[in-house]
Amino acid sequence: MATGWGSLLQDERQLEELARQAVDRALAEGVLLRTSQEPSSSNVVSYAPFTLFPSLVPSALLEQAYAVQMDFNLLVDAVSQNAAFLEQTLSSTIKRDDYTARLFDIHKQVLKEGIAQFSPQTVFLGLNRSDYMFQHNADGSPALKQIEINTISASFGGLASRTPAVHRHVLNVLSKTKEAAKILSNNPSEGLALGIAKAWELYGSANALVLLIAQEKERNIFDQRAIENELLARNIHVIRRRFEDVFEKGSLDQDRRLFMDGQEVAVVYFRDGYMPSQYSQQNWEARLLLERSCAVKCPDIATQLAGTKKVQQELSRVGMLEVLLPGQPQAVARLRATFAGLYSLDMGEEGDQAIAKALAAPSRFVLKPQREGGGNNLYGEEMVQALEQLKDSEERASYILMEKIEPEPFGNCLLRPGSPTRVDQCISELGIFGVYVRQGKTLVMNKHVGHLLRTKAIVHADGGVAAGVAVLDNPYPV
Ligand code: ADP
Ligand code: MG
DSSP: OOSGGGGGGGOHHHHHHHHHHHHHHHHHTTOOESSSSSOOOSSSSEEEEEESSOOOHHHHHHHHHHHTTTHHHHHHHHHHHHHHHHHHHHHHHHHHHHHHHHHHHHHHHHHHHGGGSSSSOEEEEEEEEEEEEEOTTTTTTTEEEEEEOSSSSSSOTTTTTTTHHHHHHHHHTOOOOOOOOHHHOOHHHHHHHHHHHHHHHHTTTTOOEEEEOOSOOOOOOOOOOHHHHHTTTTTOOOOEEEEHHHHHHEOOOOTTOOTTTTTEEEEEEEEOOOOOOOOOOOHHHHHHHHHSSSSSSHHHHHHHHHHHHHHHHHHSSTTHHHHHTTTTTTHHHHHHHHHEEEOOOOOSHHHHHHHHHHHGGGGGEEEEOOSSSOOOOOOOHHHHHHHHHHHSGGGGGGEEEEEEEOOEEEEEEEETTTTOOOOOEEEEEEEEEEEEEETEEEEEEEEEEEEEEEEEEOOOSOOTTTTTTTTEEEEEEE
């Protein structure tokens, strides 16, 4: 497979001129982030980092990723509804991981109160993003392998709709008009907003709002605004509030309708609350209040738990998908084809064997705790040290082990404010956005709504765009 833009990457002066043009176009298109110096204000903004060229992606893998997205939506939905599966799967993890344990406590409490879950009209909304890398097989062929599925705060759907114009611009400057036309249009934020709008409509109260749970310091505001703008265009109003505001001013009425500043809330959309540092005691209480309400939560606590690495690992066990998606052998086959090797580290022989395998060949594995947001995984020597330290302790159950995906590197320029234009050896990660809405037992919506390609230099093992490692990109189908 051809992997890159060949001689174009060799002309330094041309690269610099193209980069200037690309950056100006990115700014004009709204591919924006707030700065790290002023993350709470839009007074000064800059461009979100991106690649100079779109990166080559085999069309067949792109199609495969799209084709399996509805199956992943069904799977996440099935797991979130299966309290017994969640309880069993997370039982060892929650003994050793306080953060997952707290999420699980809220889940238990909500179940015990038997709210919403048991009403036939209750609405569930899933907005997720399934992420993949392209494993470079020994015979040279690439294979689509899932890295993880994000069931909370899956981001960059807004900015990803703005980057195709930038890459088309770069190719047009080079008079590569045929190539420019191959860059796919992409509009995840519209699709995500349509999911929220459907949930809002089914909630059925014309004056109710969408409550976006926001962080005080939010560099990625323009990504979120893209969704807000789509909703407003449909006459659905969004208010942005922090957990702290919910703690102070949120309330439930006797029917558990949620009110914020006196206004009824139809849908709660979380862009916060996916990592432990985001929860003070007050924030935990606010989260519980939101979960107890009959507003549609995106995601509800069970769906957040369905996105844990531990659940991902248990789903890969032989026979598990068949139990969760009975009578759907084709969906099961499509899902399973994307699974990499995943191994439990629970105490016992199976976990011992996994640890022995990883210690014998550290470069082939990744050690993952139950965390989101990038920068938490351990590789190589660090993984070995952690495993040596953990291996006789029950704490190891709070991690999972994963086969390391090895894509074939290619050259591209990663454009970042303040960094020189230079060619790096890179690898990409493809995300597909999925949306589903369920009312009671009826699935009302299930679709894929676009993609996100992120690319990083191979020197960085971990980390996404928000973590400052990966940059926005577009697939160039080949
Ligand atoms: P997070 O929830 O923190 O985003 P991920 O599982 O997505 O956790 O891992 C973060 C990053 O680490 C990924 O974006 C990817 O670059 C890298 N990574 C994760 N798992 C693997 C793997 N199995 N093989 C290779 N790289 C991986
Ligand atoms: Mg990730």
